[in-house]
Amino acid sequence: MMQACEPASDTSDGRLIVITTIPPIYSFTKNITGDTANVENLLPHGAEPHDYSFGPADIKKVSKAQIIIKNGLGLETWLDKLLASAAENAAAIGQELFVVDSSSGIDVMDNDPHIWLSPARAVTQVKNIRDALIRVDTVHAETYARNAAYYIARLQTLSNEITASISTFKRKEFVAFHSAFKYFADDYGLDQAAVIQKSPGIESSPTGIARVMDIIRERDIKVIFSEPGSSHKIVNSIAGDLGLEVFALDTLETGSLSKDWYENKMRANLEVLKIALNK
Ligand SMILES: [Zn+2]
Incomplete structure (x- = not known):
């Protein structure tokens, strides 16, 4: 306003x-x-x-x-x-x-x-x-x-x-740490299938985590995303139980201040996604 x-x-x-x-x-x-x-x-x-x-x-x-x-x-x-x-x-x-x-x-x-x-x-x-x-x-x-x-x-x-790169990905579904990538997924043809925390710092209940694990099994998801600066304990435990690989995706909520920073970070995320979703 x-x-x-x-x-x-x-x-x-x-x-x-x-x-x-x-x-x-x-x-x-x-x-x-x-x-x-x-x-x-x-x-x-x-x-x-x-x-x-x-x-x-x-x-x-x-x-x-x-x-x-x-x-x-x-x-x-x-x-x-x-x-x-x-x-x-x-x-x-x-x-x-x-x-x-x-x-x-x-x-x-x-x-x-x-x-x-x-x-x-x-x-x-x-x-x-x-x-x-x-x-x-x-x-x-x-x-x-x-x-x-x-x-x-x-x-x-x-x-x-991003559009061109994602169109070649083997997999389109992913699990994110907190619910940050819905717009990205929606605009570029990916599917944020589940999130571990609805908002940073808000711990999921054991039922919530069990549901996330069900989704991962049902959809045969191979990778899980953590974030820089977040606690990886729950991510590592889910990954350990289900044999998933962990990758870090940046929500860009904190970081350096420069003109090019946004574009650089988005390209870095794209590189991570390219590796993770072609597994
Ligand atoms: Zn956020």
Whole structure:
């Protein structure tokens, strides 16, 4: 959601201050702004966005910004509280904050927030971010539009690569660690047959795990995916019991901040999938 348009106010170096919540949104935004705006990511390296606990430093960071861009769809459950605290600070320094929901207009499956894992849907996020930047910082509209067009073309190339590669895979079904790859699967012809945890940190019941193991047996699934930074105990135990191979698939919820990061990570995931689903 975005509020009405106002010209960008003064910042220390005159550039618009933009805050993003997670690294994929940082990559999208940075590709649109280049050096025209000052883009910072809110979550520190390694912080999990589903259940982030913000502190005074985050409130301070947001108070100084003109735009905050979130993924949306309930990923940042903690954000409204943070924005309320920051609004008091921002009002004190006469700053207005525009909140941009990058998920606007995207077809949603079961309230699942992991839209960025499908480059096809990420294109819509990039368009939403572009439009918000243009509304708030009209002076640089042309730069934002041009950069966004270039980046969208790159995401389309990535998307085509994924489609072409996956069409050759021997297997289409997989088990993921947490329910993050539904959009990716839906857009590129794979099937996320089961997940071990509905959301990170929410342990499955023994019945839930038994059900996952039934699905793996029924569908003759050979590989199981873990995630960097998640506990692999349950994955290893299921894999051990059923004789499966374990591969790590990155949900891109934490990571480094750079323009190329998103595309690099998606290509790295594709390489993992290519090996795992051709077993
Ligand atoms: Zn997630």
